[in-house]
Amino acid sequence: MFKVLVSDPISDHGIQQLIEASDIEVVKNTGLSEDELVNIIGQFDALLVRSQTKVTERILTAGHNLKVVGRAGVGVDNIDLQAATKRGIVVINAPDGNTITTCEHTFAMMMALARHIPQAYAKTVSGVWDRKSYLGVELRNKTLGVLGMGRIGSEVAKRAKAFGMDILGYDPFLTEDRAEKLGVKLATVDDIIRNADFMTVHTPLTPETRHMISRPQFEVMKKGMRIINCARGGIIDEMALIEAINEGIVAGAAFDVFEQEPPQQDHPFLNHPKIIVTPHLGASTVEAQENVAIDVSEQVIHILRNEPFKNAVNLPSVEASVMKKLQPYFNLGEKLGSFVAQITNHAIYEIHVDYAGELSQVDTQTLTRYIVKGVLSRHLGNDVNIINSIHLAKSRDVNVVESKAQLTKGFTNLITVTLKTQNKEERRIAGTLLNGYGERIVQLDKFPVDIAPEGHHILISHNDKPGIIGHVGTMLGKNDVNIASMQVGRKIIGGEAIMILTVDKAVPKEVLNDLVKIEELNTAQEIVLA
Numbered sequence: 001m002f003k004v005l006v007s008d009p010i011s012d013h014g015i016q017q018l019i020e021a022s023d024i025e026v027v028k029n030t031g032l033s034e035d036e037l038v039n040i041i042g043q044f045d046a047l048l049v050r051s052q053t054k055v056t057e058r059i060l061t062a063g064h065n066l067k068v069v070g071r072a073g074v075g076v077d078n079i080d081l082q083a084a085t086k087r088g089i090v091v092i093n094a095p096d097g098n099t100i101t102t103c104e105h106t107f108a109m110m111m112a113l114a115r116h117i118p119q120a121y122a123k124t125v126s127g128v129w130d131r132k133s134y135l136g137v138e139l140r141n142k143t144l145g146v147l148g149m150g151r152i153g154s155e156v157a158k159r160a161k162a163f164g165m166d167i168l169g170y171d172p173f174l175t176e177d178r179a180e181k182l183g184v185k186l187a188t189v190d191d192i193i194r195n196a197d198f199m200t201v202h203t204p205l206t207p208e209t210r211h212m213i214s215r216p217q218f219e220v221m222k223k224g225m226r227i228i229n230c231a232r233g234g235i236i237d238e239m240a241l242i243e244a245i246n247e248g249i250v251a252g253a254a255f256d257v258f259e260q261e262p263p264q265q266d267h268p269f270l271n272h273p274k275i276i277v278t279p280h281l282g283a284s285t286v287e288a289q290e291n292v293a294i295d296v297s298e299q300v301i302h303i304l305r306n307e308p309f310k311n312a313v314n315l316p317s318v319e320a321s322v323m324k325k326l327q328p329y330f331n332l333g334e335k336l337g338s339f340v341a342q343i344t345n346h347a348i349y350e351i352h353v354d355y356a357g358e359l360s361q362v363d364t365q366t367l368t369r370y371i372v373k374g375v376l377s378r379h380l381g382n383d384v385n386i387i388n389s390i391h392l393a394k395s396r397d398v399n400v401v402e403s404k405a406q407l408t409k410g411f412t413n414l415i416t417v418t419l420k421t422q423n424k425e426e427r428r429i430a431g432t433l434l435n436g437y438g439e440r441i442v443q444l445d446k447f448p449v450d451i452a453p454e455g456h457h458i459l460i461s462h463n464d465k466p467g468i469i470g471h472v473g474t475m476l477g478k479n480d481v482n483i484a485s486m487q488v489g490r491k492i493i494g495g496e497a498i499m500i501l502t503v504d505k506a507v508p509k510e511v512l513n514d515l516v517k518i519e520e521l522n523t524a525q526e527i528v529l530a
């Protein structure tokens, strides 16, 4: 039975499928402190959060059963991604479910800002009928600058057009074509600062976006600008903004998010007449909360059941069409890595993976993670998975190098894994998927072979002399080791050769020791491909 902890308020309706799953127990316990979480997290396989729970390294370390942290929303800045990756815990989010809701909140804020709605409301309900203090501005014919034209920024731009606004958009990934389709003029941050009447930010908080609007930007800003932040506290420098408002550069600001949440009671935004605030409500609608909870629950179930999943934040993102091409190779890749690692005797400094054929045309990073997992699992066992395999290799000074080649040696696809060691030992394995035959190992070091990569194998190196095969067969028979198949690889008659036997069960050490006593037989080793 898997145990899932829900530590923030997440829609019950949205997590229904988790609640109903017969192999999953859901525990809802919100508002816990870090210490309280550290104490209980060890029992759980999955943790579901929104933005309140700070998923720290301490919590992740204590979560020795944790396989996944699911974020019912977009931003994962409350989760220590590095620590999760190090521990092989997959972090997933629900990037699409709250886009429209947050876009609509941004609009609500923009209109409230243009017409002083919160201030006017407060005055009216206090009994004062004040019509002259709240002269507003129209949105029509105003220029809106959008910083960050991702999901939310793009939706804001679309709606702003309906309001008759001119839109300047900046995003490092915004192309002319896409800008044109959205009816947005491609701009720089500087264009926006100097020309916009309203500016809204929709980027994540990164080292690059932290304080991207600060004193130097306010100094050259168009006078009277109104600023909205429904993305992340810290993108706009809060103290520099207060100064700019007090100096008359900025006419007003609407903030849903803060550098520290909740802000201190004496935070200057909380009683400023020109600043309106909401308590991080961007994603808080019935619809969005259901959407994100459904999305994240679905993926958590997949992860717990070891099924393919999407929206992993600490894995390279791969298009569905590419994933479809890669997926059939995951098991083969891991087995190739595992096999070649078992025959390598010295410390590895490089794992070189070469993709030939169709695989050379696609982004193979995810497949490489499986291969590296296979290699490292020889010594790290279950501590390695595809989330942390690259990290674990790097932290052991093992380079992971990918190359792409067209030469497939007659196969549609060929994966060649070479392990290089400090002692100049270099071991190589190659495999492919053969139509109708499935996964095959087709090369081992310099020898062409044909082996199904599963179960128990004995790898023998010997000199190509008559009678050896017979000796080996007899000795294994005597020890009750049944041979399922046998492959012999050699380059020249009478030269160095290898024999790979697939056997039905584990081979006792003594039998391997006896095998090497056979004349002309050099080494005998068991390879296990689980």
Ligand SMILES: NC(=O)C1=CN([C@@H]2O[C@H](COP(=O)(O)OP(=O)(O)OC[C@H]3O[C@@H](n4cnc5c(N)ncnc54)[C@H](O)[C@@H]3O)[C@@H](O)[C@H]2O)C=CC1
Residues within 6 Å of the ligand: 073, 074, 075, 076, 095, 098, 099, 102, 147, 148, 149, 150, 151, 152, 153, 170, 171, 172, 173, 202, 203, 204, 205, 206, 208, 209, 230, 231, 232, 256, 257, 280, 281, 282, 283, 284
């Ligand atoms: N207030 C709330 O409750 C909510 C806040 N958010 C936040 O809104 C923000 C945007 O969310 P989405 O649109 O879903 O994300 P997204 O990933 O679709 O878009 C973010 C965009 O920012 C761009 N970007 C990154 N660095 C940039 C830079 N230096 N300058 C300009 N653009 C840059 C990216 O290229 C990307 O296109 C995130 O920070 C998210 O956490 C999202 C949902 C609810």
Ligand SMILES: O=C(O)C(=O)COP(=O)(O)O
Residues within 6 Å of the ligand: 050, 051, 052, 072, 073, 074, 075, 076, 098, 280, 281, 282, 283, 284
């Ligand atoms: O999805 C996001 O990035 C949000 O900021 C929403 O946060 P919340 O789930 O409402 O705590």
